[in-house]
Amino acid sequence: MTPRKVLVVDDSKLLHRMYEVMLRQVVLLHAYDGQGGIDLLRKNPDIDLVLLDLNMPIMNGLEFLTVAKADPQLAKVPVIIVTTEGSDAQTKRGLEAGANAYLTKPFDATRLAHVIGSLESP
């Protein structure tokens, strides 16, 4: 897929800056916890991809997925989990919760582009 508007949900300001550099051709929306991410997702129906961290305050990534996938309007937006937790169990949990793909940190622009490119447009 080639996204045009991407929601970044991550509590690391460094990662938000990194996405700004890596995804220059894309409009980015920024949330620093899961609840902020859900709010932005509801307000912006034209978001076509979510890059989601797992460990965050207030509402973590798995909780975000539970809320998003229970809402038919939000459920169709593809989600890529981007996290430091790279174990098979964590990957399985993330995918079972409704994520479309999984990327472990640290990552580079090529890997990110590859994972985004492998997704089908909603």
Place this chain on the structure above:
Amino acid sequence: MKEELPPRLTSALDELRTTLDRAAELAKQIESQPKPNAPSTAADLQSRLADAESDRLELSARLADYEHQVGRLMNLYVATYQLHATLDPAEVQSTIAEIAINLLGAERFVLLFWKENATQCEIALSQGLEADKSGMYTGGVYAGGDAMVDATLSDGVLRIGPIAGSDAVAAVPLTVQGTTVGALVLLRLFPHKAALKPEDRDLLDLIAAHAASALFAARVYSATDRKLKTLESLVKLVRR
């Protein structure tokens, strides 16, 4: 009886015949000339195909190298930008932690600063220390005993393990104006990151050069700002 053609039509037909003859001559000339760059044999074609394949492979390698360099520079740019993006000491410390976790892949690390009496190092920031069984990082201070960390704190040289007498992955000196004021010690990487990569060395160098100065600038600003606010409050009080 043969029908006579009008003179204008006869003339046009003659002109057409002449043009066709001329075209036939030109076609013969072109066919008789050797075709430039035309492959003469199958071997020639094979050779040219091999050259093209070799060029393709070289371009692919160059592209991969270019992407690698861009990625390296992106990391350095973002790390530098973020370290100097704030004058809040807590945020600078948080950025150092984010670099360690998100860009270097450190699961367990500790940020040490010499105390004012310079006999002990205090732990300014740590992650994953609860799983550390060395006993060297307790009570908010580094007790000493790790060969790599002790050496880096002493001489300000960046070290990457494995080094005898140390379980640390890397010890990065934090220097301000040539003085070593502390160290960032990477104790363990995430399981999915087997080892530090050559390009990680650039990030470690960047931390050594920028982290302490960014943190100290933020601390000085914070202290000055606090004093300024106190003075402003005093002036307001006196004016009343």
